[in-house]
Amino acid sequence: xxxxxxxxxxxxxxxxxxxxxxxxxxxxxxxxxxxxxxxxxxxxxxxxxxxxxxxxxxxxxxxxxxxxxxxxxxxxxxxxxxxxxxxxxxxxxxxxxxxxxxxxxxxxxxxxxxxxxxxxxxxxxxxxxxxxxxxxxxxxxxxxxxxxxxxxxxxxxxxxxxxxxxxxxxxxxxxxxxxxxxxxxxxxxxxxxxxxxxxxxxxxxxxxxxxxxxxxxxxxxxxxxxxxxxxxxxxxxxxxxxxxxxxxxxxxxxxxxxxxxxxxxxxxxxxxxxxxxxxxxxxxxxxxxxxxxxxxxxxxxxxxxxxxxxxxxxxxxxxxxxxxxxxxxxxxx
Amino acid sequence: xxxxxxxxxxxxxxxxxxxxxxxxxxxxxxxxxxxxxxxxxxxxxxxxxxxxxxxxxxxxxxxxxxxxxxxxxxxxxxxxxxxxxxxxxxxxxxxxxxxxxxxxxxxxxxxxxxxxxxxxxxxxxxxxxxxxxxxxxxxxxxxxxxxxxxxxxxxxxxxxxxxxxxxxxxxxxxxxxxxxxxxxxxxxxxxxxxxxxxxxxxxxxxxxxxxxxxxxxxxxxxxxxxxxxxxxxxxxxxxxxxxxxxxxxxxxxxxxxxxxxxxxxxxxxxxxxxxxxxxxxxxxxxxxxxxxxxxxxxxxxxxxxxxxxxxxxxxxxxxxxxxxxxxxxxxxx
Numbered sequence: 001x002x003x004x005x006x007x008x009x010x011x012x013x014x015x016x017x018x019x020x021x022x023x024x025x026x027x028x029x030x031x032x033x034x035x036x037x038x039x040x041x042x043x044x045x046x047x048x049x050x051x052x053x054x055x056x057x058x059x060x061x062x063x064x065x066x067x068x069x070x071x072x073x074x075x076x077x078x079x080x081x082x083x084x085x086x087x088x089x090x091x092x093x094x095x096x097x098x099x100x101x102x103x104x105x106x107x108x109x110x111x112x113x114x115x116x117x118x119x120x121x122x123x124x125x126x127x128x129x130x131x132x133x134x135x136x137x138x139x140x141x142x143x144x145x146x147x148x149x150x151x152x153x154x155x156x157x158x159x160x161x162x163x164x165x166x167x168x169x170x171x172x173x174x175x176x177x178x179x180x181x182x183x184x185x186x187x188x189x190x191x192x193x194x195x196x197x198x199x200x201x202x203x204x205x206x207x208x209x210x211x212x213x214x215x216x217x218x219x220x221x222x223x224x225x226x227x228x229x230x231x232x233x234x235x236x237x238x239x240x241x242x243x244x245x246x247x248x249x250x251x252x253x254x255x256x257x258x259x260x261x262x263x264x265x266x267x268x269x270x271x272x273x274x275x276x277x278x279x280x281x282x283x284x285x286x287x288x289x290x291x292x293x294x295x296x297x298x299x300x301x302x303x304x305x306x307x308x309x310x311x312x313x314x315x316x317x318x319x320x321x322x323x324x325x326x327x328x329x330x331x332x333x
Numbered sequence: 334x335x336x337x338x339x340x341x342x343x344x345x346x347x348x349x350x351x352x353x354x355x356x357x358x359x360x361x362x363x364x365x366x367x368x369x370x371x372x373x374x375x376x377x378x379x380x381x382x383x384x385x386x387x388x389x390x391x392x393x394x395x396x397x398x399x400x401x402x403x404x405x406x407x408x409x410x411x412x413x414x415x416x417x418x419x420x421x422x423x424x425x426x427x428x429x430x431x432x433x434x435x436x437x438x439x440x441x442x443x444x445x446x447x448x449x450x451x452x453x454x455x456x457x458x459x460x461x462x463x464x465x466x467x468x469x470x471x472x473x474x475x476x477x478x479x480x481x482x483x484x485x486x487x488x489x490x491x492x493x494x495x496x497x498x499x500x501x502x503x504x505x506x507x508x509x510x511x512x513x514x515x516x517x518x519x520x521x522x523x524x525x526x527x528x529x530x531x532x533x534x535x536x537x538x539x540x541x542x543x544x545x546x547x548x549x550x551x552x553x554x555x556x557x558x559x560x561x562x563x564x565x566x567x568x569x570x571x572x573x574x575x576x577x578x579x580x581x582x583x584x585x586x587x588x589x590x591x592x593x594x595x596x597x598x599x600x601x602x603x604x605x606x607x608x609x610x611x612x613x614x615x616x617x618x619x620x621x622x623x624x625x626x627x628x629x630x631x632x633x634x635x636x637x638x639x640x641x642x643x644x645x646x647x648x649x650x651x652x653x654x655x656x657x658x659x660x661x662x663x664x665x666x
Binding site: 247263 | 426428429430485566570579580585586587588592593595596597598599600601602603604605606607608609610611612
C-alpha cells in the first residue's frame, strides 16, 4: 500500500510502499479514499506531542471502503462505505478520557495511506449525504467541535456564540453547528476573506482580533456573547473574558497561541463565568455528532484536496493557517 | 446610635454618634448585637472597590433584635432575633447577579454600628442553634462558601475537596460544609497551627503552599482532588491546575493573590477541567445555606470578638490574615 511515513522529527513525510496490514481479531482493513489533516499531525512532525514513536504513518481522519475483515468480524462489513472514529479507549467516564486514550495516527499507524487497519468498533457507516472526501473531513474536528459546543458548551438556539479563529477545522464545524441550531454566531479572524466566508455560512458578523478594540466593537454592536468556543488561548484570552456576558461559558479546545498571558480572575468570579476545557470526544459524543450532522445535513467544508503524494505541501498549508475548513488528502489518487 | 464611619480612603474608621435611621416603607431597624468583618470592608478602606461613596458605615454582616418596623411591615417582627442577607437586588437569574446587585455596607450604611435599617426582605430569623455573635459571623462568608461549594462546585460526599487558604472566612465555611456532607477535605495554609485546626475540624490533611512540591505530596499521598475551592489565584493557581484530577472543578471566589501568572491551558483542555467563578449568592443560595447550616448544626468559627470601638484593630487583624474563622465586632459592647 502507499503510505506517507514520518521517519524523523522535523523531516518531510516520505511516500513509501508497505504491505497492507492483515486485520487481526475484531479488526477491519479499509481501502481509503481520503484522509484529512489535523493540527495534531503537524505538532507530531515538530516533535511537540507526548510519547512519539517512529516511524509512523500519521493521520487520524479517514473514509473509504472495507476491503478485508479479521476473525470475529461479520462479512457484512465488506464493501461498505465507512469512516473512522479516531478516538480509541476513551473509557467509561463520559466526563473525561481514560489514561489509555489514544488517537489514531500515533502510535497506531494512521490514515495517510491507501489502506488502514483498525478495530471494527471504531468504524461507522459514512453519512449518506456526504461523499467520501467530505466524510474524511468530519471525524476528529467534527467530534471535537461537537463536544466543545454541545457536551461542554451546552449550545442552544438562545446563545450568542463567539467562535475564534474561524477557518480552522474545529472552529468551522462549531460555526456550522451554531447556525444549524439557530444560535447567533460571531467569529474572529485576521482575514477579511475568512470573515466573509463565515458570514456566507450564516455568521452574523466577524471581527479582526488584531484590532485593539474588537471586543468593544462586538459589545457595542451586538448582545453580549453567552458562549465562546476558543482554540487559541494566548494574549487574546483576556479579551474573551472581557467580551463574555455575565454567566457565560468559555470552552477551550486548544491553545495554538500558547498559555493566556493574563486571566483576570476578578472578572471570572464577579461575572460568574464558566471556563471549560474540552478535547476530542467520547464514543457517545461521536455518535451524537453523526446523528446531528445527518439531521441537519451538515456538509464539512473542504478547503483543498491534495493527492497523497503532496502530503508535505498539505501540512505546510495547515501550518500557515491559510485554510478555511479541512485539508483533505486523496489517498486513492 | 454608635457607628464606625469611613470618612476618607486609607484613614482609620471613626467612632461617631448618629441618629438611628427611621425605617421607611418595608424596612426594619435592627438593634445589633454583633457584626462581622469581611475582606470587602478592608478593600473599601483602601479605595479598592468600585463606586465608593463616603462617608459610609462599613459592614455587611450583622445580627440582632428588630427594634422598629416601618410602614407595611408586620409588628410581629418586633423583638425577634434576626440576621441579614447582605446581598441585595440579585435579580431574577440564578446564574448571575443583576447590574443592580449591591452588598450591605456600601453604598447603603452597614452593620458596624449599634443599629442598622434594612429592607425586611433581607431579614431572616436567626438559626436557633446559634447565638447572635455566631449568627453575625455567618451571612456573607457562609453564603459565598455555599454558592462556591454547592451551587457552583456541585460538592458531594464522593468528592476529594481541596480548600486553599484555610482560616479565611469563606474557606473555613467551605471546610465545614465539606466535612458535613462526608467529603474528604484537604487544605492549604502557610501556618501549621491553621492546618492543625483544620484537621481538628475534620480535614484529612493540610499542605504548606509555600513548599515547591506541596501539590506533588498531595498527589502522592491521596487520591487526586475532584473539587478545588480557591480564593487566592496568583502564582499558586498553576499548582491547582496540576493537582486537579481529570474532569475536576476549580471554583474561584476571590483573587487575594492577584491574577494567576500562568494558566496552562493545555492541561485545562486535556484534563477536561471546569473552572468556575463564583461570588456571593442568590436569595435561593442564602435560604439553602441557612437550611443546610441548621440541618448539620454548623457553628461558625469565631476567631475573635472585638468591641465596636476596636474596629480598626479588627480590620488590621484581617489584613494580616492571622485569623482562623470570622472576626466579630460586638456592636452592643
